[in-house]
Amino acid sequence: MSRKEFDASRMRRMKRVAARHGLTILTSDKIKTLGQxxxxxxxxxxxxxxxxxxxxxxxxxxxxxxxxxxxxxxxxSS
Known part of the structure; x- marks a missing residue:
């Protein structure tokens, strides 16, 4: 598996794309702490x-x- 397939790498790429469109990606931390x-x-x-x-x-x-x-x-947009 290459680095670009890790979730953290994917999220960084998606955040850059979202920022170009004036958007922010939000993540629910509460659900993560519950084990889901x-x-x-x-x-x-x-x-x-x-x-x-x-x-x-x-x-x-x-x-x-x-x-x-x-x-x-x-x-x-393209």
């Missing part, structure tokens, strides 16, 4: 509104979901 995988959400920096990952419940998006969402944004 932490979920994610995307917040718009200008309005602090959650734009992805809050339906059906807060922090419901996985890393794969976030990555797919950001890839769609990148495709739309």
């Amino acid at each position: 995988p932490g979920g994610h959400a995307i917040r718009e920096d200008e309005s602090f509104r959650i734009v992805y990952g809050d339906v059906p419940k807060p922090f419901s998006a996985s890393l794969d979901d976030i990555e797919a969402y950001l890839e769609r944004l990148e495709d739309e």
Whole structure:
């Protein structure tokens, strides 16, 4: 497995892409401390509104979901 496939590396890359679009990736630390995988959400920096990952419940998006969402944004902007 290469370094770029580790979750931390993926998250750093996704945060850079999100920042280009004025977005921030949020991670639920509370879920991690309970022994369950932490979920994610995307917040718009200008309005602090959650734009992805809050339906059906807060922090419901996985890393794969976030990555797919950001890839769609990148495709739309190019």
